[in-house]
Amino acid sequence: MTVLSFFRELYSLDTLDTRFTTSSSTPLKTVDGNSSKTVERDGKATPADTSPPRWRTPEFYIYLLVFLFCVPQMYWAVVQVSQPDSPSYSKYEPLLSPGWLFGRKVDNSDGQYAGFRDNIPVLAVLVIVHPLLRRAYERLFPSYTEVSNGSANPKAGVQSANQRLRYRLAFDFWSALVYIAALNGSSFLKIILILFINFKIGTTLPRNAIPTTTWVFNIVILFANELCQGYRYSAIGNILSVPAAAEWGKTLDSYGGLNPRWEVLFKITILRMISFNFDHYWALDRSRAGSPIEKKQLDPSALSERDRVAMPAPEWTxxxxxxxVAYILYPPLYLAGPIVTFNDYISQCTYQSPSISTRRTTLYGIRFLLTLFCMEFLQHTTYAVAISKVTSDWSVYTPFQLSMLAYFNLHIIWLKLMIPWRFFRLWALVDGIDPPENMIRCMSDNYSPFGFWRSWHRSFNRWTIRYIYIPMGGGPGGGQGRVRGILNMLAVFTFVAMWHDINLRLLMWGWLVTFFFVPEILATMAFPKSKWKTRPNTYRVLCGIGGVGNVLMMMAANLVGFAVGLDGLMGLVRGIIGSWQGAVFMLAACSTLFVGVQVMFEHREEEKRNGVRLKC
Incomplete structure (x- = not known):
């Protein structure tokens, strides 16, 4: 294998997640550890209705020159304002920490990512120890044999699969209790109480009462966790007006574990709680029709992803x-996800997904380490986050520097979310569970709000579609259907904003994202692709202009929600376009974005030529 072929395999979509190269309705069959395409798939790829490659045309050679000139300039603009001789260096220097690359300090000022970065050694030990403990547990209690796909004895295979499920659930249950006790200390009792109430809602209430009660309870918990600051035992004791209880409460509060503020990361757990209740609610209705596996004569060891998610888990689970508890508190995915539905989790505990292979997991781990190093490199050479935290006067920067500070701020946000998600997914893969990949595309490879949302926190997007969007009536159809679809999206993003944090800034982000869907919907109606078949290049240029507008709107929305807020964004905008030099720069920036969008178009066409069709 050459170095080039290795990197092609390393950065292939199949290595990242087989869901990107396989239809969700296609059963996964076998594993071949010697191939980059390790999963055999039923069916043939649909012939691609794509244009001839444009990579070697004069147009794209010009685009290549633009990239070679602009990308280094973009990076260097942020490096320049991150030097000790920068005018504002003394203001943000206190936010920097000692580094280990190039003799420079590191910008570890983002609290969310710092919590992960500082604990990487401990988490790395868990990735090794947790799967080894499972192997030791299986050796101590060898009551089942590994299930092979397509076993010659179906009855023996089903019995062995059920035993595998019970043993995995038993280990996950006890390891989860130990993990939560160490992580959250005495708050372990509060977590178990919340889980127990939700469990009773989903399993003991009349069927028609489950959906409403589930939503009310979990939204109340979402707000109450934050407003009550995790229900401190001492505060509960004071409410009871019992001095001894208050003292005991203080003692219990002192045992907060490794993460005393358990309520901050409990939001992911709430999504799994809702998933369990609704999967059970739908299973109650489908159970009357008999087993879908038997009716469709499916191989339970090689179900498609759609079947794993949709088909109810066994009734006893x-x-x-x-x-x-094993599902809700599954250690690899407890803190940050990715999110796996209850049905999918039980299915993968019964039969390990054929998409998991040693080679693919190893390549995924290498890819994670390279991404982690990329983040370290940026944190040591560019201080965009620290600068945005202390700067109130943006006039000290040129329009180009301002735009690049905003741009790299967004890249840091993208990386700080992707890295923990990939770490925890890697842990799950090592442990035999294949959750969805949360980040499909680089932040700089998005030109559509719809596509951006599908590729950013993808497992959450799929969760909102399954549990909110479709139950509310789904997407736009035509006329009133389009209005309803937009209103449904508004409801979805309002929930998403509140789920992230209860503040006005994120609500504004959710509403801005929904508002920015409207131009794309209207443009799609005004310029249907079917009417431009005879003028494909003209249509591509029109789409490129629309893509530039989409990119600017998406950058604005995410800067408001996750970086500088509305006031900070307005300051950036005034600094960029508040002079004629800024206006000229903005024109040049839009031209450069147009080039980038055209390359994105061709990148997606290349994927289609290879049989990959992603809706993003």
Missing amino acids: FTSFRAY
Whole structure:
């Protein structure tokens, strides 16, 4: 294998997640550890209705020159304002920490990512120890044999699969309790109480009462966790007006574990709680029709992803508190996800997904380490986050520097979310569970709000579609359907904003994202692709202009929600376009974005030529 072929395999979509190269309705069959395409798939790829490659045309050679000139300039603009001789260096220097690259300090001022970065050694030990403990547990209790796909004895295979499920659930249950006790200390009791109430809602209430009660309870918990600051035992003791209880409360509060503020990261757990209740709610209705696996004569060891998610788990797992806790508190995915539905989790515990292979997991781990180093390199050479935290006077920077500070701020946001998600997904892969990849594309490879949302926190996007968007009536159809679709998206993004944090800034972000869907919908209606078949290049130029507008709107929305807020954004905008030099720069920037969008178009066409069709 050459170095080039290795990197092609390393950065292939199949290595990242087989869901990107396989239809969700296609069963996964076998594993071939010697191939980059390790999963055999039923069916043939649909012939691609694509244009001839444009990479070697004069147009794209010009684009290449633009990239070679602009990308280094973009990076260097932020490096320049991150030097000790920068005018504002003394203001943000206190936010920098000692580094280990190039003799420079590191910008570890983002609290969210710093919490992950500072604990990487401990987490790395867990990735090794947790799967090894499972192997040791299986050796101590060797009551089942590994299930092979397409076993010659179906009855023996089903029995072995059920044993595998019970043993995995037992280990996940006890390891989760130990993990949560160490992580959250005495708050372990509060977590178990919340889980127990939700379990009772999903399993004991009349079927028609489950959906409304589930949503009310979990939204109340979402707000109450934050407003009550995790229900401190001392505060509860003071409310009871019992001095001894208040003292005991203080003692219990002192045992907060490694993460005393458990309520901050409990939001992911709430999504799994809702998933369990609704999967059970839908299973109650489908159970009357018999087993879908038997009706469709499917191989339970090689189900498609759609079937794993949609087909109800065995009835006994919905009434087992042990199975429920094992799923909700599954250690690799507890803190940050990615999110796996209850049905999918139980299916993968029964039969390991054929998409998991040693080679693919190893390549995924290498890719994670390279991404982690990329983040370290940026944190040591560019201080965009620290600068944005202390700067109130943006006039000290040129329009180009301002725009690049905003741009790299967004890249840091993208990386700080992607890295933990990939780490925890890697842990799950090593442990035998294949959750969805959360980040599909680089932040700089998005030109559509719809595509951006599908590729950013993808497992959450799929969760909102399954549990909110579709139950509310789905997307736009035509006329009133389009209005309803937009209103449904507004409801979805309002929930998403509140789920992230209860503040006005994120609500504004959610509403801005929804508002920015409207131009794309209207443009699609005004310029249908079917009417431009005879003028494909003209249509591509029109789409490129629309893509530039989309990119600017998406950058604005995410800067408001996750970086500088509305006031900071307005300051950046005034600094960029508040002079004629800024206006000229903005024109040049839009031209450069147009080049980038055209390359994105061709990149997606290349994927289609290879049989990959992603809706993003």
